[in-house]
Amino acid sequence: MPNAVVLGTGMAGFGAAHRLRDEGITPVMYDKNAYYGGHTMSFRYDPGFVFDIGPHISFTKDERIQDLFADSVDQLYETIQINLNNYWRGYWPQHPVQLHLNGLPEDVVVKVIADFVDERQKPERPITNYDDWLVASFGSTFAELFPKQYTRKYHLTSAENMSTDWLGPRIYRPSLEEVLRGAISASSPNIHYITHFRYPKQGGFVSYLQKFVPLGDIRLKHELVSIDPRSRVLSFSNGLQAGYDMLISSVPLPDLVRMIDGTPRDVLEAAGRLACSSCVLVNIGIDRADISKAHMSYFYDEDICFTRLGFPHMLSDSNAPSGMGSIQAEVYFSDKYRPFSGQPSDWIEPVINDLRRCGLLRDRDRILCSNAMYLRYANIIFDLDRAAALATVHGYLDDLGIAYCGRYGDWGYMWTDESFKSGEAAAATAMENLAARSGPRRVQSA
Structure with missing residues (x-):
């Protein structure tokens, strides 16, 4: 069997693994983190609050993906009618x-x-x-x-x-x-591209991956440092070297091209023009559940530090202790347009203060959990530099036979199902690349 390698264990990486297993191939999947899931991961904090890495819900209309995800959680999921609202200068209009x-x-x-x-x-x-x-x-x-x-x-x-x-x-x-x-009319129809969504009953959004995990040979705490595309060898920070016949990457493009030996200057410059946001996620757990009727709220006022709020306890009862509520705030930055500095925890107090200004937190609320994390890669920014820069970077990877996938590999605005299918498509591309070569070159792991 060909030696297939998948870089990353998020939704796109497991989409690739799923497609490869259809061909009888078990890929080796490397991840720099000590956990699988990438941005699909969910974390539990005392005294029992579950927070995803950003707002994750499944609203795909693709029945095949619906069935795959449902099977992965043994049909144990919530089906919820979505409620979205907005905050603007003290008003709360519907979305x-x-x-x-x-x-x-x-x-x-x-x-x-x-x-x-x-x-x-x-x-x-x-x-x-x-x-x-x-x-x-x-x-x-x-x-x-x-x-x-x-x-x-x-x-x-x-x-x-x-x-x-x-x-x-x-x-x-x-x-x-x-x-x-x-x-x-205060009762005008609620028209939105999302009407209902699904969410796992237990364990947070990452539970949707549980049946996909056995599809790959997962190697955690393996941080990639270089790729030699000529000898098709990967080098990791722990000293390991590993070969590949097929390489599928969900690594963010700016990081990926910098690790490829011999990347031309024009490709490096193009990767530097690719813009994305970074994000500080501030998670708050409090001693009541009646915080908001909305599952998500959008904030337009530029003097409010967060851009969007999610309420994880409204997605599943298992996301918070009984009778308690949770809030996840998103504060955005960008290396290109608004660089982040300081520590993620610096934003906990400003978020709490603005939650009070908006009336979502009351002075008598008891905060039971508060933490913050920094995501270097959040959303792709479709600025006017993107199209030409992306064509240069993707063209280079295509020439090297490196397949790419996911939000940060395709460098697109992808929902969960689209990321999974992107991984499947990348796996198909990798197999086509292998078939186009004169014959698979077997490289053993060192």
């Missing part, structure tokens, strides 16, 4: 805001609708960036008060500096009738 203007200040609602109508009457203009798309879709007032502000907090750059390649179904473009209905 998406463009369909729920009712209750916002009257002058704001009137100006939003007037601009929306005015924009519809203008001749169609070319869309060159995300800013153009927002104004054409919603009018200038709504665009500036809501999505442009959120863009600066979540993507760390301006809408003018972003493409529209990432949008898909993520932002709903309403009709005038829908905007008007949401302005005059």
Whole structure:
């Protein structure tokens, strides 16, 4: 059998392992962490709070993936109707805001609708960036008060500096009738690309991987330091060297190309232009569960430190002790646009203070758990540099026969099911690369 290696044990890595096992191949899977799962991992903290690494839910409509995940948790999952809301200047409109203007200040609602109508009457203009798309879709007032502000907090750059390649179904473009209905009625329809989602009953989101773990020969605490693509040998910080016939990587592209021996300067420069956000996750557990009716809340005000909140105890009863609640706050940074400095724990107090300002935490609440972690890689930023830089980096990896997958390998905006299928596709590519060579070269692990 060919010697197949998968770098990373997240959702994409196990997607690759799943596809390889269909061919009777058990890959060796390396991970620098002491645990498998990557960003799919879940952690338990005393006195019994479970937090995922960021907000993870499964809302795929792909029945094959639904069945795979359900089987992995022995059909023990919650099916939940999603509830999303927003915070803007002390108001809590439902999500998406463009369909729920009712209750916002009257002058704001009137100006939003007037601009929306005015924009519809203008001749169609070319869309060159995300800013153009927002104004054409919603009018200038709504665009500036809501999505442009959120863009600066979540993507760390301006809408003018972003493409529209990432949008898909993520932002709903309403009709005038829908905007008007949401302005005059507090009970307008809840239209969103997510209506229901699934979440494991026990163990957090990482439980969705439990039946996939035996698909690979997993080697934890193996930090990759270099790749020799000519001899097809990997070197790790612990001194191990290992060969491969097929290499599938979910390692973030900027890190990956720096570890490849002989990477040309133009490829290194292109990788340096790839932008992503980093994130400090602040996890809070308190002594009551009635914190919010929403599963997730979006924050537009730029003087609120966090961009988004999740409430893990609302996903499964097992995520918090009985009668207690949990909050996960996301504070974003970017090496390219807003570098992070200091320690993750520096953000615990600011998050708690802003939770009190928003009314989600009360002075009498008892905080039972608080911690913070820094994620160097969070969300891909689709700035105007991305497309050309990514083509250069992917072209180089294609020439070397290194298959890539996942959010940070494909460098895309991927949901859970898309990451898993990305790993499957990368495994198929790796097998095609192997078949195209004159014959598999057997390299034994040193």
